Amino acid sequence: MRSKEVHLLHRPTGLATEGDFAVRSIEVDDNADLIVRNEQFSVDPYMRGRMIDRKSYLPPFELNRPMLGAAVGKVVRSRVPEFVVGDYVTTMLGWREYATGRASDFQKIDVSLGSPSTFLNALGTPGLTAWTGLFKVANLKQGETVFVSAAAGAVGSIACQLAKTRGCRVIGSAGSSDKCEWLTEVAGVDSAINYKSGNLQTALAENAPGGIDVYFENVGGTHLEAALDNMKTSGRIAVCGMIEHYNDIEPRPGPRNLSLIIQKTIRMEGFLVSRYFEHFFDYRQEMSALVRDGKIHVAETVVSGIEKAPKAFLSLFSGAKMGKILVTI
Amino acid sequence: MRSKEVHLLHRPTGLATEGDFAVRSIEVDDNADLIVRNEQFSVDPYMRGRMIDRKSYLPPFELNRPMLGAAVGKVVRSRVPEFVVGDYVTTMLGWREYATGRASDFQKIDVSLGSPSTFLNALGTPGLTAWTGLFKVANLKQGETVFVSAAAGAVGSIACQLAKTRGCRVIGSAGSSDKCEWLTEVAGVDSAINYKSGNLQTALAENAPGGIDVYFENVGGTHLEAALDNMKTSGRIAVCGMIEHYNDIEPRPGPRNLSLIIQKTIRMEGFLVSRYFEHFFDYRQEMSALVRDGKIHVAETVVSGIEKAPKAFLSLFSGAKMGKILVTI
Numbered sequence: 001m002r003s004k005e006v007h008l009l010h011r012p013t014g015l016a017t018e019g020d021f022a023v024r025s026i027e028v029d030d031n032a033d034l035i036v037r038n039e040q041f042s043v044d045p046y047m048r049g050r051m052i053d054r055k056s057y058l059p060p061f062e063l064n065r066p067m068l069g070a071a072v073g074k075v076v077r078s079r080v081p082e083f084v085v086g087d088y089v090t091t092m093l094g095w096r097e098y099a100t101g102r103a104s105d106f107q108k109i110d111v112s113l114g115s116p117s118t119f120l121n122a123l124g125t126p127g128l129t130a131w132t133g134l135f136k137v138a139n140l141k142q143g144e145t146v147f148v149s150a151a152a153g154a155v156g157s158i159a160c161q162l163a164k165t166r167g168c169r170v171i172g173s174a175g176s177s178d179k180c181e182w183l184t185e186v187a188g189v190d191s192a193i194n195y196k197s198g199n200l201q202t203a204l205a206e207n208a209p210g211g212i213d214v215y216f217e218n219v220g221g222t223h224l225e226a227a228l229d230n231m232k233t234s235g236r237i238a239v240c241g242m243i244e245h246y247n248d249i250e251p252r253p254g255p256r257n258l259s260l261i262i263q264k265t266i267r268m269e270g271f272l273v274s275r276y277f278e279h280f281f282d283y284r285q286e287m288s289a290l291v292r293d294g295k296i297h298v299a300e301t302v303v304s305g306i307e308k309a310p311k312a313f314l315s316l317f318s319g320a321k322m323g324k325i326l327v328t329i
Numbered sequence: 330m331r332s333k334e335v336h337l338l339h340r341p342t343g344l345a346t347e348g349d350f351a352v353r354s355i356e357v358d359d360n361a362d363l364i365v366r367n368e369q370f371s372v373d374p375y376m377r378g379r380m381i382d383r384k385s386y387l388p389p390f391e392l393n394r395p396m397l398g399a400a401v402g403k404v405v406r407s408r409v410p411e412f413v414v415g416d417y418v419t420t421m422l423g424w425r426e427y428a429t430g431r432a433s434d435f436q437k438i439d440v441s442l443g444s445p446s447t448f449l450n451a452l453g454t455p456g457l458t459a460w461t462g463l464f465k466v467a468n469l470k471q472g473e474t475v476f477v478s479a480a481a482g483a484v485g486s487i488a489c490q491l492a493k494t495r496g497c498r499v500i501g502s503a504g505s506s507d508k509c510e511w512l513t514e515v516a517g518v519d520s521a522i523n524y525k526s527g528n529l530q531t532a533l534a535e536n537a538p539g540g541i542d543v544y545f546e547n548v549g550g551t552h553l554e555a556a557l558d559n560m561k562t563s564g565r566i567a568v569c570g571m572i573e574h575y576n577d578i579e580p581r582p583g584p585r586n587l588s589l590i591i592q593k594t595i596r597m598e599g600f601l602v603s604r605y606f607e608h609f610f611d612y613r614q615e616m617s618a619l620v621r622d623g624k625i626h627v628a629e630t631v632v633s634g635i636e637k638a639p640k641a642f643l644s645l646f647s648g649a650k651m652g653k654i655l656v657t658i
Contacts (some may be wrong), residue, residue, distance in 0.1 A: 049592070056592050057562075220588060233386075242588045256585025259549060259571040261599035263378075263385050268597045270590035 001028045001033075002329075005066040006309045011051050015247045015317060020051075021310040032100035033080045038073035040302075040326045041095055042120045043313040044154070048246040062112070068094040070125060072116045083108065086115050090124070093296070095309050097329055113288035121324040122158055122298045123284050124292055129273040130159035130216075131283055133238035137271045138214040139250035140236075145169045145208050147227055150218035151189065152179035155240060157299045159216045161191045165295060171207050173200065173223065175319040182322065186283070186297050199225040199279055211235070220244045220249035225255040228266070237268040247317060299323025330357045330364075332427035333658075334395040335638045340380055344576045344646060349380075349514040350396070350639040361429035362409045369631075369655045371449045372422055372642040373483070377575040379464055386601055391396045396638070397423040399454060401438070401445045412437065417445050421451070424638050426658055442535035442617035450653040451487055451620055451627045452613050458602040459488035459545075462567035466600045467543040469565075474498045474537050476556055479547035480518065481508035483653035484569060486628045488545045494624055500536050502529065502552065504648040511651065515626050540564070549573045554584040557595070566597040578648060628652025 001014070002025050010020045028035060047069060050061045061067060071094060075087040080103045083232045089106040093099040099106075109116070114123045128282065133155075134140040150156040151172025159181065163170045170189040170315065174180050180192035189209040193200060204226050211232030217224060220242025235301065245252055261268060290296040301321040303312040306329045315321045331354050339349045357364060372552045376398060379390045390396060395422065400423060404416040409432045412418065418435040422428040428435075438448050450456065462484075475492045479485040480501025489512065492499045499518040503509050509521035520536040522529060533541070533555050540561030546553060549571025574581055590597060619625040630650040632641040635658045644650045 057594075224587075239591050241591065245588050251584050251585035254587040256580035256582050258583040258587075259574050261597065261603070262568050262570065263600050264601070265386075265601055265604065267599075268590065270592070270594050270596075272591070272594055275594065301468075 001030070001098070002026065003028045003096055004306050005097070006095035006306060007064050008051060008061045008067055009063065011053060011063070015052065016048070016310075016314060018310045018314070023307050023309075028098045029100045033078070033102050034075060034083055034100065034106055035077040035088055036073040036091065036099045036106065037076045038071045038091075038097060038099055038329055040069035040073075040117050040120060040328050041309070042069050042124075043070060043309060043316060043325050043327060044315050045241060045243045045246060045303040047313065048317075052186055057274070066094050066096050066144045068092055070120050071095075071099060072119050073099060075106075077144065080094065088119075090119050091292070095306065095327070097306060110284075113284055114291060117300065117302075117326055118288075118291065118298060119270070119327055121154065121300060122287055124295060125273055126154040127158050127287050128276065128280060128283050129155045129240060130162055131287070132273050132276040132279070133216050133240050133271060134159055134162055136270050136276060136279075137238040138216065138236040140166060140214050143167050143169075144213035145171070145210065145232075146214045146216065147171045147173070147204065147208065147230070148189075148203045148218070149173045149223045149227075150241075150243060150320055151183055151187075151192065152299065153218060153285060154299075156216070156218055157183075157187060158296065160187050161290075164188050165290065169208075171212075173219075179322060187299075195223070201229055204230040216240065217244060221263050225257055228255055228257050228260045231260070231264055231266055233262045233264050237266060238246065239268060239270040243317065259272065270314050301325045303327050305329065330356045330359070330427070331355065331423055333635050334426070335424035335635060336393050337380060337390045338392065340382060340392070343578045345377070345380065345639075345643060346511065347639045347643070349556040352636050357427045359451075360427045362407070362431050362436055363404060363412055363429065364406040365402040365418055365420065366405050366430045367400045367402035367420075367426055367433065367658055368426055369402075369446050369449060369657050370638070371398050372393055372638060372645060372656065373398060374570060374572050374575060374645050376642065377646075386603070389607045395423050395425050397421055398447050398467050400424075400428060401448050402428065403544070404435075419448050424466075424656070425636065426635060427611065430562065439613075442613055443620060446629065446631075446655055447620065447627060449655055450483065450629060451616055451625060454602055455653055456487050456616050457609060457612050458569060458603065459491055460546050460616070461602055461605040461608070462569050463488055463491055463543070463601060463603045465605060465608075466567040466598050467545065467565040469495060469497065469543050472496050472498075472524040474500070474539065474541035474561075475543045475545065476500045476502070476533065476541045476559075477518075477547070478502045478552045478556075479572060480516075481651055482547060483628075485547055486512075486516060486543070486623065486652050489516050490619075490625045493517050494619065496603055498537075500541075502548075503531065508651060511628065516628075518568065524552070524613075530558055533559040545569060547572060554586055557584055557586050557589045560593055560595055561590070562593050564593060564595050566595060568597060568599040572646070632656050634658065
């Protein structure tokens, strides 16, 4: 049995190109404890960091090996008692048709909670990331004012809606009028700012005249600077990502107003969702009820075919797509 | 009775000059509840911020009015039951020979705990600032590695020594070999780095090969960038000040490596000591014992004569002086 995989060919400088990847066909290891046929896998901004050969919280991707990351699929062969054929599982084994490995490489999921793809989105790491940033890092309280950048993205779209379930005033930024329309019409945010069509600093001041209690940071750059200017005293910034910086060839300077964190006694904290996986079970119970009851709308862009994975990944940085980007195979 | 005062004449652009101040003689208000003869007053970096006409955590200084700030003196007339002639008190009424006002403008001090000038230094706001940053903001633990910038300054010199009382490994940076010698020989820090004589980033990596748990930030600029590069995972940065930026005419960009706070899950928190004044009483008990037992050495530069106050203030930004800078009158 053969499996198509997407391999990393070169470590990109700046923005990656499709030529940095190759789709290859390999022979599946028949002796593996488990063989899983992936149905969908995830492309995520953080993967850009793993393409760099450096010490970080995750090891760099290896060249000429598959891109790793979250995937969901069905067991087609099992030699271990924990899994039977037909079980749905998630893995971190990434961009490939068939995932093989040991039992510990796979987590069984309860598809009564949501469709398999939801486990890569609202019921998966993006959802837990939004929840962690708001409630565990920023300590968001009922009725506060929250600003979410990349608000129509995988994490941001869930953060906005989770904050609304706590009666918060939510302001989201996004890069197109379609996204802004989705944010106000579907996600129910109070104000959506198209940061490409005006001055973000001014728009924030207008939409949060009393200031921002919590900033959920996904972007960096001018977004962070505008948010700092508009934070309330004792505001909190949960730093989830800084996508504007991920393709920088030369490191870019930080915000010119960082010393505001003294005058405003701001707490700014970077976090990694992996430190909060202990909450996954409780989180999934809460979130599946919210999705089922229509209180959270899942935003998803599905791209068909493993060959399209590199293009789908690159679309994360142009902001062309809405919500969580998944590749179906 | 007449009193000399130092008034602010102009709001400076960039670094202030002596011409921005004027020494004036005024008639003391004989009807005041209390009249205090100041013996010493404090010049502090934060005063630069109050010279700017803007909304911040403290109102701006008024033009043609005395510079405000911490002072210590003795009651020479009292019409209120709380104070008698001869009592030592502190005030925030600043750069003047005689301070007059209501009882609530003065705090009686217990000079059995330390000399009057200590109440502007180790037993005063600089000491409480060091203690707050280390223990309330950065949550410093026994045995951790701490980096303190402006380590021979008023706050830094106490922060270094307080951290040593908790068995920490302490690295301090300062701008001259004299200051570095004082840090290692008197304050007992483990490594003192003269940031003007080499590369701070490299020196930190050499002196904290396992990384920094807590950075006590007084400087900003390249200090913050070098510290971020050398922080441990889950390190904490207590942001007390960013003196390098206080005289900027155009806001200067922040650190180019700020996104490290995600990968290293760093918490960075600005603080103002005024939020922690409830701890003053307990703090003074602890600190007075440490000073008395020779566990903390007080660094002080005393300038004589109220006319020298502007020059003393300006010396804060050139880094010419050691420890807390006080003006005696």
